[in-house]
Amino acid sequence: MGSSSTTFLLFLLSLATLTLSQLNDVYFQHDCSDTSGNYTANSPYETNLNTIISRFATLTDFNYGFFNLSAGQSPDKVYSIALCRGDTNQDACNTCLNYTATELKQFCSRNKAATAWSQFCLVRYANRDLYGQLENDPRTCAFNPMNASNPDQFNQTLNELLNELSAEAAAGGPLRKYAAGNATVGSSQTVYATMQCTPDMDEQNCSTCLNFAINEYQSRCSTRLGCRVLRPNCVLRFETNQFYNQTAVPLPSPPPSPTTSPSPTASFSPTSPPTSMASLEFPAFGFVFALFLTLSSMLLLN
Incomplete structure (x- = not known):
């Protein structure tokens, strides 16, 4: 089975622990920026973007669901920010980030900047620093x-x-x-x-x-x-x-006040x-279950 199918199966397996009402709101929404330029296939920018996406597949530090990543050097440096919903655990967070980042690159192939909102997480990447920047779009x-x-x-x-x-x-x-x-x-x-x-x-x-x-x-x-x-x-x-x-993963005692400058x-x-x-909700239980059976069968055949 291809890696994308395996990734999606893992995503479905994580959904198996959810209630029916939670399954009914599986969604994926994305925006491909047309103002940040495009990259070419096999370029240094794509290599750096692939590095970012691969990191989402191998995260070991939960970091309470927030990640600020970068890869490469200017002018091909890629910046990324990712956020998991506050009530998700590490497994659900990592699975969502891996799946969402991979799908976002597929949907926005060649766009240097893109954003996706998924069931449990938000993923953004761009050719500029995103950290601390309050922005109005996309929305x-x-x-x-x-x-x-x-x-x-x-x-x-x-x-x-x-x-x-x-x-x-x-x-x-x-x-x-x-x-x-x-x-x-x-x-x-x-x-x-x-x-x-x-x-x-x-x-x-x-x-x-x-x-x-x-x-x-x-x-x-x-x-x-x-x-x-x-x-x-x-x-x-x-x-x-x-x-x-x-309940959410408990936070540690508050750390000392940061000495860095506040975000602008x-x-x-x-x-x-x-x-x-319109509403993105749909009767996803049967849909997810059917996909689960299909992909499970594919795994057994390989």
């Missing part, structure tokens, strides 16, 4: 097509929850900026949400990014029963089913709307 939204039956009450409860989680995530330390929680709407409905920034963002920039994400949800997903806002430095998601794990504060407004798409 997108994915929403549930169903609307709340009590939109005013739903939105009020959700806005209060998101504001609380935004403050909690932004106040996180240099290892993780993640918050998850839920709130009751009326007497019978519960809304669940997560918010997360890449830890290279300081508190101000993380808060800025998450506030933009909240604004985008309000303008693009208002009254929807579920939505994802995906940005380069942060992500927001809410659903009416619990899609995240209750960006000043911009989201003047152009993000790419929007």
